[in-house]
Amino acid sequence: xxxxxxxxxxxxxxxxxxxxxxxxxxxxxxxxxxxxxxxxxxxxxxxxxxxxxxxxxxxxxxxxxxxxxxxxxxxxxxxxxxxxxxxxxxxxxxxxxxxxxxxxxxxxxxxxxxxxxxxxxxxxxxxxxxxxxxxx
Amino acid sequence: xxxxxxxxxxxxxxxxxxxxxxxxxxxxxxxxxxxxxxxxxxxxxxxxxxxxxxxxxxxxxxxxxxxxxxxxxxxxxxxxxxxxxxxxxxxxxxxxxxxxxxxxxxxxxxxx
Numbered sequence: 168x169x170x171x172x173x174x175x176x177x178x179x180x181x182x183x184x185x186x187x188x189x190x191x192x193x194x195x196x197x198x199x200x201x202x203x204x205x206x207x208x209x210x211x212x213x214x215x216x217x218x219x220x221x222x223x224x225x226x227x228x229x230x231x232x233x234x235x236x237x238x239x240x241x242x243x244x245x246x247x248x249x250x251x252x253x254x255x256x257x258x259x260x261x262x263x264x265x266x267x268x269x270x271x272x273x274x275x276x277x278x279x280x281x282x283x284x285x286x287x288x289x290x291x292x293x294x295x296x297x298x299x300x301x302x303x
Numbered sequence: 304x305x306x307x308x309x310x311x312x313x314x315x316x317x318x319x320x321x322x323x324x325x326x327x328x329x330x331x332x333x334x335x336x337x338x339x340x341x342x343x344x345x346x347x348x349x350x351x352x353x354x355x356x357x358x359x360x361x362x363x364x365x366x367x368x369x370x371x372x373x374x375x376x377x378x379x380x381x382x383x384x385x386x387x388x389x390x391x392x393x394x395x396x397x398x399x400x401x402x403x404x405x406x407x408x409x410x411x412x413x414x415x
Contacts, residue, residue: 175365175406177406177407216407216408217404217407217408217409217410217411218407218410218411220407226407230365255405255406255407256406257402257405257406259364259402264361267360268360268361271360
């Protein structure tokens, strides 16, 4: 069962760049090893957290979009939990939401297509009503 | 009607300071002044759901700027009756705010 997930995690702010890269590549290999694919990695950079986590005020946020089975998420979360520099993470399933969004978009497009020819005659009648008033 | 009186008392009470940060939905409350005796003292614009009006379909937990408008200074989620958000959107908003809190994008409670 292929599903789409978003995994966001925060690493400690004093982690060097190359170690972050190393961490991301190891996570990627764990994802591909358990039958998933890493679609996108977004490094959101260092930002202030809303509250103190493990005595850190800031954190480096990383967002990964991936596709794969639930077992992949289990494995990934286990890895994140045992990785020392990762201070927080969250997994959100997004495929249902994307499906819903696509449906709404389709409905909106079909609606936008239908009433398009309707305003034209209405505008004409309005002009016709105006014309006698102007001549009178 | 009962809801209206509740609103009036909540706006006058000490809870007034805990309103939404981007309080545009509550702003025009004092606008106008219908001086009808026995009737309503002031005109209140009908609140509309921001998500319906601006056609925001996905309430994303990463969008802190949007979510912040519906979180009070204390960190609490602002109730529907104050913001005018419709029920389906408030439900989505609530889950999004809770997810954002979990990943430290929004506070659980005020400033620490």
